[in-house]
Amino acid sequence: MKQQLLSNATLGQLNDRVAVPAYDRNRLTAGIAHIGVGNFHRVHQALYVDRCLHLPGHEAWAICGIGLGSSTSALAKVRALHAQDCLYTVTEFDSDGSASTRVIGAMIDYLHAPADPEAVLRELAGPAIRIVSLTITEGGYNFDEATGEFKFHEPDVAHDLAGAPPRTAFGFIVEALRRRREANVPAFTVMSCDNLRQSGNTVRRAVLSFAQAVDPGLADWIADNATFPNGMVDRIAPQVTPEVRAKVAIMSGIDDATPVVAETFTQWVIEDRFSNGRPAFDAVGVEVKSDVSAYEAMKGRMLNASHMLLAYPAILLGYRFVHEAMSDPDIAALLRAFFQHDVSPILELPPGVSSEIYEEKVLERFGNPAVADQLLRVAHDGAAKIPVFHAKTIDTLVHDKRDMRREALLLACFQEYLRGVDDRGEIFTVDEKKLTAADWELHKSSDPLAVLNMSSFSSLRLAEKRAFVEPFCLLQGIVSRGDTRMALREAR
Incomplete structure (x- = not known):
């Protein structure tokens, strides 16, 4: 049986067993920018945001994805997501072998930073973005294991500090916050969704270390105005092999170029420390706490x-x-x-x-x-x-x-x-x-x-x-x- 291509135009033509967004994607604007759109983000944070978008008054909380990679696979993901209007499927497998598929519509744009870093900076510096989240892996926070210091000598960090168009997450975040400060736009929340102890404190230290090297006054402004909530994220999201992609396509009847799969279990615990508002995460299964x-x-x-x-x-x-x-x-x-x-x-x-x-x-x-x-x-x-x-x-x-x-x-x-x-x-x-x-x-x-x-x-x-x-x-x-x-x- 021929699978249906995935796009805004085909949402109403999909298999009845596949859940699709019940909100109007044409009314959405991005209030969250996410750096590092990997499998885990797409089965975890983006799924919770997708749930939020079904709530009244949440049209301004969609996601703009930001990719930093320039590998062949990274470029292929950019093309594939754009071709599908940034839609993709999540298939959840229970231990008894049963499975269900839904289409996630939370991401409404995907910017490729190496191709157009200025477009990314414009997005991050604009007042609509109120949260910048990250999944850049445990090793992506650029601290020296022996000294605990931020590694300023890393080539991409040194490139960013020289004033060139940014390549790193911290270069983009700090330059965007500099522009917001200059334009009198409130600072956004920086929210790490990586598997790190004290993830918020870690990303705060990285951002402030980078900002201090750019402008100590800017670092002080970020420290006073931005927040960095700690959080715990949990879900198993395996790699999608060609065999798995073929399997979920047969199950769903959808020819998705970028499907993701996961277990049915999911958990997210986050501190309620947001400097510029947040979606109603606590209404969609997120455990919002004072301490995590x-x-x-x-x-x-x-x-x-x-x-x-x-x-x-x-x-x-x-x-x-x-x-x-x-x-x-x-x-x-x-x-x-x-x-x-x-x-x-x-x-x-x-x-x-x-x-x-x-x-x-x-x-x-x-x-x-x-x-x-x-x-x-x-x-x-x-x-x-x-x-x-x-x-x-x-x-x-x-x-x-x-x-x-x-x-x-x-x-x-x-x-x-x-x-x-x-x-x-x-x-x-x-x-x-x-x-x-x-x-x-x-x-x-x-x-x-x-x-x-x-x-x-x-x-x-x-x-x-x-x-x-x-x-x-x-x-x-x-x-x-x-x-x-x-x-x-x-x-x-």
Whole structure:
């Protein structure tokens, strides 16, 4: 059966089983500009905004997407979204195999910053934009792991600070705020939707660091007038392979060039700190709180941390999908031991949240075969993500002289994963943008503690801690011999 193309003109011709926007897209204007329109944003924040647009009086809260990438795939996304009037489908898969598809109409424009940076600046500087949100990945906030300082020497940052048309998110945000200050337009809220502890504080520090280098007076104005709410975001959004795209096209009857898929579970907890208004997020399932730190800690140190913990040994064992790894008793036992011995005893959860119930929900979500989440997707950028999700747990385990075998296994498997060959001799692709040339040289050396001394992990100073080095060396030796399963059992 021929699939229907997706556009404003075809919304009324789609399969009756597909939910479509019930609001008039012609009446919408963008009140939110989002930088980094990846799969996660499109199944998470944009979906909540789409719900808001169905509420009365929300026509001014649509999204203008902003893409910073200039790769072939980034350019293809620009063309595809423009051809579809920025519409796309989200298909949600439940663990029982059932699925549902809806069309998201929340994004009404998509600007490609490399092609026309001035158009992006005009959009951000205009009074209609009241929130600028970001999903630029955990490693995108440009802080040096060892010193904690903003990296002004990065080529794109140095380019922006020289006064050229911006390339970075911070260059665009600060220049737009400078123009708003000059035109007496209120500052917008800057809202990070990345998987970061204290995400708002992190983006605030990055923006103010950049602004201070441009103009200290501007930095003071931003500090006094803009807000940066912390938030916790949670949803699994796997990569869409050609096979998945073909599958959802058959299910929906829609020929969508940029479909996204997700599990049915979704959660967003955000601080109610918005300098220039916000949609009624609390009316559409967002948990709006005065403090989200306990939620951030729970999600980061339990779900995200266990995701990373399972990914590297599972890949080395030859698995390529999360649900397949979760069917392995040794992997499941590793996660249960991590929860019960390493996290739950030292983590303060939000009021009313049961550790046992949350743990079981995490394991259930990871085991969902319908989502078919890719382990290599979870594993990539580990040098950026592992410190974010594991540093506090490692620090506490070391300080309290607790069992460190699970954390030692994580880094031992990560060190072996960087070789790009599993225990069966199968080659896989390693995607580690954060590692420097010096890090890769260190990895090639004969230093058994190579990963502990890499730039991303050096601030943890694990190579100096005998209580960590001993289990690490034991497990690293086993893993490097190609016996990841034995190491798994030793770590439990």
